[in-house]
Amino acid sequence: GESVGLHLPTLSVQEGDNSIINCAYSNSASDYFIWYKQESGKGPQFIIDIRSNMDKRQGQRVTVLLNKTVKHLSLQIAATQPGDSAVYFCAETPANTGNQFYFGTGTSLTVIP
Amino acid sequence: EAGVAQSPRYKIIEKRQSVAFWCNPISGHATLYWYQQILGQGPKLLIQFQNNGVVDDSQLPKDRFSAERLKGVDSTLKIQPAKLEDSAVYLCASSFVAGGPGELFFGEGSRLTVL
Numbered sequence: 750g751e752s753v754g755l756h757l758p759t760l761s762v763q764e765g766d767n768s769i770i771n772c773a774y775s776n777s778a779s780d781y782f783i784w785y786k787q788e789s790g791k792g793p794q795f796i797i798d799i800r801s802n803m804d805k806r807q808g809q810r811v812t813v814l815l816n817k818t819v820k821h822l823s824l825q826i827a828a829t830q831p832g833d834s835a836v837y838f839c840a841e842t843p844a845n846t847g848n849q850f851y852f853g854t855g856t857s858l859t860v861i862p
Numbered sequence: 863e864a865g866v867a868q869s870p871r872y873k874i875i876e877k878r879q880s881v882a883f884w885c886n887p888i889s890g891h892a893t894l895y896w897y898q899q900i901l902g903q904g905p906k907l908l909i910q911f912q913n914n915g916v917v918d919d920s921q922l923p924k925d926r927f928s929a930e931r932l933k934g935v936d937s938t939l940k941i942q943p944a945k946l947e948d949s950a951v952y953l954c955a956s957s958f959v960a961g962g963p964g965e966l967f968f969g970e971g972s973r974l975t976v977l
Contacts, residue, residue, distance in 0.1 A: 780963070838904050
């Protein structure tokens with residue numbers, strides 16, 4: 750299978766600070782990436798996606814950065830809130846695999862009030 | 863719009879017993895996935911269906927796991943006989959893929975505990 754890894758398994762931030770979650774991927778053929786948020790006891794929930802022809806995409810309080818040169822993806826969360834506490838996964842799908850996604854290990858984000 | 867439905871939410875069985883999980887994807891989604899998520903790990907793809915055909919089942923332990931998607935809608939995942947290491951959350955996801963990659967929509971998962 751593919752290897753999609755995260756640099757840090759846990760991250761604690763103060764409420765109101767910005768959070769940065771990193772992800773390394775191994776397949777240079779991957780052309781679509783998604784960040785998912787998973788709360789305890791629930792299924793993963795879509796946060797933001799980015800295609801390989803872009804290097805940055807912004808959503809509401811979230812930004813994804815893609816560096817294809819070093820095969821690195823990051824998720825930035827602005828003004829982190831207690832509701833952001835969850836496990837965050839990056840997922841990649843290589844081109845021509847019929848939408849087949851591979852997930853990283855995940856980073857557990859804890860927001861300290 | 864209704865989401866991906868899964869049942870049962872929780873199941874506890876003894877090793878060597880069998881179990882089946884059911885999934886109903888979002889209406890109109892042609893692609894259906896089963897993922898296994900062991901505690902503390904990311905989801906691992908077991909099998910991917912496109913309509914009622916299998917796209918990839920390379921990571922499905924076929925000696926004990928089976929899955930089907932009759933009529934290209936609902937799907938069942940069966941484990942027989944179960945082993946202790948099968949304890950995990952089984953996630954079903956679906957996607958509508960027409961002309962390019964697209965987001966996976968996940969169900970809440972079925973948590974299996976094998977004793």
